[in-house]
Structures are given as structure tokens and as C-alpha cells.
Amino acid sequence: MASGITGVYPEARKGDSVVPGAVSVTTTDGQVIRQVVKSSTPYQGPVTGVVSNNYGDFTSAGNNINAADNPMPVALVGRVPVNVTNEGGAIATGDYITTSSTAGKGMKATKAGRVIGMALADFSGASGQVMVQVFNTWYEPGVLTVLASGKVGIGQVNPGATLDVNGDGRFANSLTVAAAST
Numbered sequence: 386m387a388s389g390i391t392g393v394y395p396e397a398r399k400g401d402s403v404v405p406g407a408v409s410v411t412t413t414d415g416q417v418i419r420q421v422v423k424s425s426t427p428y429q430g431p432v433t434g435v436v437s438n439n440y441g442d443f444t445s446a447g448n449n450i451n452a453a454d455n456p457m458p459v460a461l462v463g464r465v466p467v468n469v470t471n472e473g474g475a476i477a478t479g480d481y482i483t484t485s486s487t488a489g490k491g492m493k494a495t496k497a498g499r500v501i502g503m504a505l506a507d508f509s510g511a512s513g514q515v516m517v518q519v520f521n522t523w524y525e526p527g528v529l530t531v532l533a534s535g536k537v538g539i540g541q542v543n544p545g546a547t548l549d550v551n552g553d554g555r556f557a558n559s560l561t562v563a564a565a566s567t
Contacts, residue, residue: 433461461521
């Protein structure tokens with residue numbers, strides 16, 4: 386797991402998702418960086434990472450935050466327990482996790498947007514922790530599905546034909562449709 390000390394954590398705890406805040410902090414080597422605070426809105430970006438308890442790995446940012454600024458390690462990638470809520474529904478292994486309206490907590494991503502990573506376990510409670518493979522990326526559900534059979538679906542999960550389009554289609558140049566010969 387890569388981690389870094391990247392800001393001030395006035396109230397953040399292990400497992401909280403964090404984003405750049407509005408306040409600037411000067412590091413011990415003179416760099417000015419943004420204070421990192423708990424995420425507070427669904428699909429919030431840019432997500433910095435997840436507060437970790439891995440104080441021994443400061444490989445990405447170095448140990449250059451003043452002690453008065455309460456530095457804590459932030460997991461940028463890797464497996465990390467993430468505080469979650471059921472705001473997006475029950476979480477299944479493989480679901481993408483995004484920020485929620487509860488400060489610092491993640492939820493199941495159900496629409497396109499910024500995500501923290503992917504759940505490595507199921508979670509069906511109201512609030513708790515789930516192990517997540519952290520990788521900050523954009524999630525775009527149900528846009529293109531390719532099955533092992535070679536069928537392709539655009540806008541749906543289980544295409545019934547070689548190519549199914551559910552919704553509007555737009556082509557920039559030309560499209561040729563030929564009837565199958567019988």
C-alpha cells in the first residue's frame with residue numbers, strides 16, 4: 386500500500402475518505418499544499434485517499450508535515466478498511482465505492498462519477514467498515530458490456546443479440562446495416 390502524509394486532519398479517523406480542503410498548509414520544506422479534510426458529498430472529487438493506520442509507509446509524500454498540523458498517513462492505493470454507510474444500498478464484493486453525504490464515509494456507487502475503489506467484501510449494515518482496493522478513478526456503469534459469447538451491449542447488462550443498444554444511438558460518420566442473407 387502506498388501512503389502519504391498530505392494534510393491536516395482535524396477530525397479524520399482511520400478509514401475516512403479525504404479530499405483537498407480550502408485551507409493551505411506549509412510543509413517543513415516550504416511547500417504549500419492543501420489541507421486534507423473528510424469528504425462530505427456523494428461522488429466528490431478529487432478524492433485524495435483513505436486515512437490509514439500505516440504510519441511506517443510514507444513513500445509518496447514524505448514525512449514533512451508539522452506535528453502541530455496533526456499529520457496522518459493516507460492510503461493512495463492498496464487494500465484498506467473504509468468507513469461506509471448504506472446510503473447507496475447494500476455493498477457486494479466488486480461494487481465500486483464512492484464518497485457519501487456522511488462526512489468521511491463511502492457508499493456503493495450507483496451512477497457515473499468519481500470513486501475511491503472497489504469493495505473486497507460484502508456489507509449490508511447501516512454503517513461500518515468494508516475492505517476496499519483503493520484506486521481513485523472514474524466509474525461509468527453499464528455503458529458497454531461484452532459477454533464471453535461475443536455479444537455486446539450498450540446501455541444494458543445482458544444483451545440478447547450480437548449488438549443491443551438500449552437508449553439513443555449517435556454516429557459521427559456513417560453506419561451501414563446489411564440484412565442477413567437466408
